[in-house]
Amino acid sequence: MSLNERSRKNLEGVHPHLVAVVEKAREKVDFLVTEGLRTKERQAFLVKSGKSQTQNSRHLYGLAVDLCDCDGCYDIPDMHEIAKAMKAAAIELEVPIRWGGDWKTFKDTPHFELDRSAYPDDGAKKPRVLKPNGPTIVTAKGVVAYTVWDVTSM
Numbered sequence: 001m002s003l004n005e006r007s008r009k010n011l012e013g014v015h016p017h018l019v020a021v022v023e024k025a026r027e028k029v030d031f032l033v034t035e036g037l038r039t040k041e042r043q044a045f046l047v048k049s050g051k052s053q054t055q056n057s058r059h060l061y062g063l064a065v066d067l068c069d070c071d072g073c074y075d076i077p078d079m080h081e082i083a084k085a086m087k088a089a090a091i092e093l094e095v096p097i098r099w100g101g102d103w104k105t106f107k108d109t110p111h112f113e114l115d116r117s118a119y120p121d122d123g124a125k126k127p128r129v130l131k132p133n134g135p136t137i138v139t140a141k142g143v144v145a146y147t148v149w150d151v152t153s154m
């Protein structure tokens with residue numbers, strides 16, 4: 001399964017490692033990319049409308065994407081399937097990501113971002129490489145819940 005034209009356009013300006021994770025996950029489950037790189041103006045609008053809580057979103061640096069099911073919905077069962085595919089693709093490609101659905105407060109189920117410890121907000125050209133090391137716990141729904149990462153420099 002390949003990404004549609006709209007999803008491809010929404011990936012313009014997104015870090016290539018995150019694009020690779022999205023493309024790999026798309027091989028496993030259908031979804032759309034609703035947003036990638038954002039302007040400061042767009043981010044300010046989302047904060048004002050209550051859809052975001054930060055002016056310093058990872059979207060501003062091309063380090064985050066928002067996804068939804070192919071009907072344009074953010075239904076929890078579908079988002080869990082998308083998260084499962086994204087996490088599996090990230091582990092396979094050795095690209096650490098975070099899912100907004102795992103956050104303790106302000107659950108943001110459409111949101112996936114490159115992990116800050118490897119990909120700082122300044123968009124450093126030489127991110128640190130994190131490799132899985134240790135147990136990966138998979139929940140009953142098949143969602144990766146915890147992985148230990150080793151940090152090495154490029």
